[in-house]
Every structure is written in structure tokens, then in C-alpha cells.
Amino acid sequence: MNKISLIIKKELFRVFSDRKLIFSLYILPVLIMFAIYGIMGKMIGSMEKDITEHTAIVTVVDATEELKSAIDFSGFSGNANINYIDSAAYETDKDTIVDNIKHGKADLCVIVPKNFDEQVEDYVNGGSTLPNLEVSFNDSENYSSQAYSMFTNSVLGTYKNQLLGKRYGDVRMLEAMSVTTVILTKDEQSNSQFMKMLLPYMVVLMLFAGVMSVGVDAIAGEKERGTLSSMLISPVKRSEIAIGKIVSMAILSSISAAVTTVSMLGAFVLMGSSGGFAAMSGGVSFSPLQIIELLLIMLSLVILYVGIIALIAVYSPNTKAASSIISPLYPLIIIMGMLTMFRTGKETPTIHYAVPVYGNALAISDICSNELSLLHFFISFACTLIIGIVITVLVTKAFNDEKLMFNA
Amino acid sequence: MIEINGLTKIYKLSAKKKKELKTNKDVKTAVNDLSLTAKPGEITGLLGPNGAGKTTTMRCVATLLSPTKGDIKVCGYDTVKDAQKVRDSICFLTNEIKLDEHFTVDYLFTFFGRLKNLDEKTIEARKKELFDTFNMNDFKNKKIEELSTGMKQKASIVVNLVNDPEVVIFDEPTSGLDIVTARVVLDYLKKLRAEGKTVIVSTHIMPEAEKLCDKVAMIIGGRKVIEGTIPEVLEKTQTADLEDAFFKLFMENKESEKEEE
Ligand SMILES: Nc1ncnc2c1ncn2[C@@H]1O[C@H](COP(=O)(O)OP(=O)(O)O)[C@@H](O)[C@H]1O
Ligand SMILES: [Mg+2]
Helix, strand or coil: CHHHHHHHHHHHHHHHCCHHHHHHHHHHHHHHHHHHHHHHHHHHHHHHHHHHHCCEEEEEECCCHHHHHHHHHCCHHHHEEEEEECHHHHHHHHHHHHHHHHCCCCCEEEECCCCHHHHHHHHHCCCCCCCCCEEEECCCCHHHHHHHHHHHHHHHHHHHHHHHHHHHCCHHHHCCCCCCCCCCCCHHHCCCHHHHHHHHHHHHHHHHHHHHHHHHHHHHHHHHHCCCHHHHCCCCCHHHHHHHHHHHHHHHHHHHHHHHHHHHHHHHHHHHCCCCHHHHHCCCCCCHHHHHHHHHHHHHHHHHHHHHHHHHHHCCCCHHHHHHHHCCHHHHHHHHHHHHHHCCCCCCCHHHHHCCCHHHHHHHHHHHCCCCCHHHHHHHHHHHHHHHHHHHHHHHHHCCCCHHHHCC | CEEEEEEEEEEECCHHHHHHHCCCCCEEEEEEEEEEEECCCEEEEEECCCCCCHHHHHHHHCCCCCCCEEEEEECCEECCCCHHHHHHHEEEECCCCCCCCCCEHHHHHHHHHHHCCCCHHHHHHHHHHHHHHCCCCCCCCCEHHHCCHHHHHHHHHHHHCCCCCCEEEEECCCCCCCHHHHHHHHHHHHHHHHCCCEEEEEECCHHHHHHHCCEEEEEECCEEEEEEEHHHHHHHHCCCCHHHHHHHHHHHHHHHHHHHC
16 A cells, blocks of 8 residues: 555656646646637627628618618618619619629618509408518528518518508507517526537547546556566565556546536636627536536546556557557547437437446536436446446556566 | 576567567577576676577566576575565666656655665665765756766666665676776676675676676577586686687587577
């Protein structure tokens, strides 16, 4: 025990006395995290702001006086550059106008039939043609779509009410009933779609990267540099060396996991306060139980990762060989993390939570959406932990193997 | 005391190793039925050309490898069954065993002292003695990575000697050292001998062996071809010095080595 702690102390001292290692282990991932979330937050925020602030370019052909006043009255004109033309001008410029909308240079074109007012009158008096406005927009352009929905909702709504009001005196006479809509989001679901999608993926991947950067060097690196042999010929049990190495790897990567998580939550809080991103991150909050669950899931994942990487490192003659075996695991883990993003609304079968890595990602995703049952948590935690421990025992055994050093 | 009884070590060859050795056999007999005794108060030399099996023999003595056949006793303990006890009383020095570059000489000295069950007082006393002997005092707080190649090797020797071992196993003690440092190391080995320690060294430099060793064993192709004190070896081979003796034995045994292949 004494010797294990001696080895752990040395391993930790090695990392914490090396500025470069501290940077790459603990600071770089945080910076990357903030950068990714920061850029995404900015992009989403500015996209929304840009669209609402954009001045729509609109052409209205043969506008009636009522329509013009509806445009002004509804406030649409405040954010739009409106070009009123008559049908003669439209005929000559038709191609250019359509083309401009197609190519995103203009946003909307509204054509009022020449005898629109008469049509309205006729219709009231039993005429058969329903008056018709023609509105063209480009649904592949955000600005154009935005202008269209603004125009139909506010301008035409106002216009319709004006016409109907004129006709019947009180518009409310036309309603069969009135409906009061209250929008309810299940509060706990927190609307944190975005976080729910990314957090499991990030945790699963960042932890792996953390363990890999510590573990490969601690075992394969020491073999390669010939520094492990001096420990092997010391009167220390091989299992003590193995446990010392594994525990210090786990400590170092747990710290990196904690740093990563805290910085990720920090990034959410920061980004959340800046405009458009707030809607995406939702009110992120965890209960103490959820935090404990999250930490335990991460701990079991760390033990699993440490085991896997230590086992590979023990049997690799140098860091290069170890890395070349470990790198193919990256895409695998990325896929496992990503798969949680494509879950359908259906209940996820309980057995899925038993799958290492994937099950953990599911559990983390469920924690974010407040849907993790205690059973699922336990299955995910226990299965990963057991597999991790089994692999760790194999690593301890492998330290006794003389192949370890001399491939003999 | 080291007693090697009929040591045979057979390596399984990996595909890469086969290419390296230009052979298509699956195994390589590195040491073949070797017996040898190294006594306290004596420096025993393992002599032989590159690839003779010197390093393999020493790794077996140092508990890093287990014999395929035969057994080795160090201070009466079996290197396989009582490996921990053996490790308590030995020090294995070689070019291949290096110190972690991130630490200072002082830190590693203390670390290995504790690992080898020494108390703080003993560690400090050993530190003073060894740092003085090897002139390490100016370098003790430098990280290993800041030291020159020769200094690194000296640091490795000093750190590994921390437990004042009964048995010192030294693979190619002077390789890579400048003549001044080499002299310091050889003198220290003589001092250990005077203290009654068992010292076993390997070398392919015959004049060095002649000056240093009380007893030598020549190994060619994994087999011991001769053993004895230097005068005994010279007499048996009817030669004037170890180098001549070596070449004579080498020519005689080249044939048998061929058969082996
Ligand atoms: N790990 C190994 N696997 C396979 N063959 C090895 C290994 N180590 C050494 N050998 C072979 O065993 C023989 C003896 O090597 P070694 O003991 O290093 O010789 P020496 O130290 O006398 O130069 C050589 O032919 C060498 O190629
Ligand atoms: Mg050698």
C-alpha cells in the first residue's frame, strides 16, 4: 500500500511539475470546449439577429389604399423596403423581379389584381370569385421566408380584419369561438435539446482523449524510454506497480473529466446569457442527485478507458505502436456518442444501457433531459464498472508477463 | 553469491525479429546450458562478442527474465520463486535502464530509496556518500534531461546503487562513458569488491576485463567455452593475453556455432 502511494505520488508529481503536460491535459481541452460552444453560440445568435434585423426588399403591384395602410399600420414597413409599382411596370420588370427573388436579391413580391376592390364588393354581394392575392417568395432563403411569414401574419391579418370590419362592423361576429392558447413546456425537460445532444458525445470523447494522453505515455512511453525497468527490478510487487500506474492514470483523467465538465457547464452559462443561445441551452440546472449520477457514470467510464488503454500500452513496445492500435477506437467512440443524438421518441430498451460507452452516453443524455431512471443509471454504471475492473485485473496480470519488457 | 545452474534461455521470435536476425526459425537459443558461480569479494566477468548471450544471462540473474531451463540462485534465493527477495539484494546496471528525464537526480534517489525499503536517514547517508564518490553534488538538483549522456549514466548508476546491494550486476559498465568517468566507475567496482560484494560484469573489451576481473567466463553462441581466473585461462589456451585467448577460442568454436544454426 505504502509503495502504491509512493508510485502514485511520483506519477502525479511528474505531470503537475510539467507545464506543457498541464497545458495539454487540462487547459487545452477547456479552451477547445469554450471555442466550440462560443463559436456555435455566436453563430446561432447572430443568425437569428441578422434575420430579424434584415430589411426585407418587397415589391407590391397595384396596391390598394387599404393594403398600403395595413402595411404601415402593421409595422411591416418599418423593417422593409417596399417598392409600390403598377401592373404596367410589373409587366416590363417581371423577369428581373422573379429572378431577384430566386437568387436572394429580393425577398417578396405581392400582386394585387387590378380590380381587387371590385372583386371584394362583388363577393360580398354574392359574386362567385373569391378575391385573390398572389404572394411569391423563396422558401430556400431565410430572409425571404421571414418576410413571407411577417407579411402573411401581420399585414394580411390586419388587412383582412380591416375588410371584414368594414363589411360586418365587428370582426368578432365571425368567430365561432375564441381560444386562449397557453404554451406549456414540461419545466424539467428544460428544452435543453442542444445540450442533451452534445453533452454525452463530448463527455464520452473528451474522457477518452484525456485517458489516452496520460495512459499511453505512463506505460508504453516508460517502456520505450527504458525507465520502467528500474522499477521492475526494485523489490516492489508487479501488481503494486500496475495498480500505482492505473490509479494515477485514473486520478489524472478524472481531474481532466471534472475540469472538462465544469468548463462545459460554464460555457453554457456564459453562452446562455448571450441572446439567441439562451433558447438553445435552456435553463440548465442539475439536481444534486443528477450531479452524483453524472460523476459516477464518468468515473466508471474513466475506469473502463484506463483499463483498455493500459492493456494496449502494456503490450505495445512503444508509444507509436500503442497509438496506432488506439486511434481506430476514436471513430468507434465518436459513433457511440453520436448514436445517442438519433434516438427516436420510443423508449430505449433497457439492455442498451448495459453497452459500455454507448450506455453511458445514453445515461448522460437522459440526465440532461431529466429522464434517467434509477434502474437505467444502475445498469449503465455497474456494467461499465465491472468490465473496467475485469480489464484492470488483466493489466495487473500482464505486468507479471516477461513479454511486457522483452517480448520474450 | 550468484549460482547459475544449466541456464538455457530460448526466445520466441516475432516476425519482425526474424527479419532482423535473417532467420526463419521460430525460436532463438540465446543462452545454452550455462553454469557459473560468482563469489562474494570477487569481480566475475562475462566475456563474449555481440550476441553471445551476455545481456540475456544478466537479465535472467536480475529476475527480469525467467530461465527456459535451469535455475539461478542469488544469495541463496531462486530468481523465479523468490524474485522479491532477490530484487531486495541486487542492483542491475545497464545502458538500457534509464532514468525518467522529468525528475532531478535527488528526487529519483529518494524515490528509489523508499521503493527499496530504506528509511530516510539511510537514504540521506547513502546520498551523501554516493554523490561525493561520483561527483554528483553540483548536478543533484538538475533534471535528468539537462545532463550530458555521461552524466545521465552516472546518475543512473548512483540511483540504482542506493540500497547498497550485496550483488551488483553490471552490463557493459564502461560503454558510452568517457575515460574519466569510466575510471571512476571501475574504481568503484573495485571498492565494492573490497567490501565483500559479489560483482558480475559483462564486456567485450578484453583489456578491461584483464585489469578488472578476478575470474572470467567466455561465452560464444550462448555456450560457455572456458571459465577460470585470468592466469588459468591463459594457461589453458596457451596464449599471452585475454584477447589472444578469445580469438583462439572464437576460431575453435565458430564451427560448432555454425552447426547450431
Ligand atoms: N527479446 C529478444 N527476442 C528474440 N531474440 C533476442 C531477444 N533479445 C536478444 N535476442 C537474441 O539473443 C541473442 C543474445 O543476445 P544478447 O543476450 O543481447 O547478447 P549480448 O549481450 O552478448 O550481445 C542474440 O542473437 C539476440 O539477437
Ligand atoms: Mg549485450
